[in-house]
Amino acid sequence: MEILSGKWKFHILGTLLLNEKLRFMDLLREVEGIAPKMLSKELQDMEMNQLITRTIVHTKPITVEYALTEAGKTVGPLIDELASWGTAYRNALFHQ
Amino acid sequence: MEILSGKWKFHILGTLLLNEKLRFMDLLREVEGIAPKMLSKELQDMEMNQLITRTIVHTKPITVEYALTEAGKTVGPLIDELASWGTAYRNALFHQ
DNA sequence: GTATATAGTTACCAATGGGTAACCAGTTTC
């Protein structure tokens, strides 16, 4: 649970699930509202936990690509199940 | 996700999944390490979110019984899936 | 040489989360 803790991790992982490879600035734009400091920190966290990879591309200017590892991709189903539990939970409350 | 946030909710829910009905002092003893303040606060949270019920029993001395609602019981499978993701994740890292 | 792009880092601040310890009020037992 600690591995997935924090306000932004699910959002970042979800974005990477949809896009395969993204650069830092891409993520900054796609993950709405995140500050560069937080994005940097969360990416470092997830790289340490081997959910994502960070590869420097020696273009000019230099770019950095972030992508999910195989372990990272397994989070996909988990996000789906959490989401479907959430909607089921709301429906259960609504229909009681 | 906010509904299940906090250090103790999964632990309390897990304990209630195993026991059906528990009193405040029972939970304080079974949820290892929790302080009465935190238990009280988490129970209030979950009662508000209709995951558990709180029923006063007019014994002497008075006791209070906490139990899962139907909505609360649906958290069971979710806990299982989070747990199995966790072990699968650890195995994936170990065997790489 | 000025603006803009790349990918971050740094300093500072506020709110939240969670912990400890003590306390309260009623009731029963010794």
Next chain:
DNA sequence: GAAACTGGTTACCCATTGGTAACTATATAC
């Protein structure tokens, strides 16, 4: 009448989380 049970509440404190804003450094285009 003192202790121990019931179910909490209160006051205080610290660490972590997350936010804002500014800054760094390199390189390209204009």
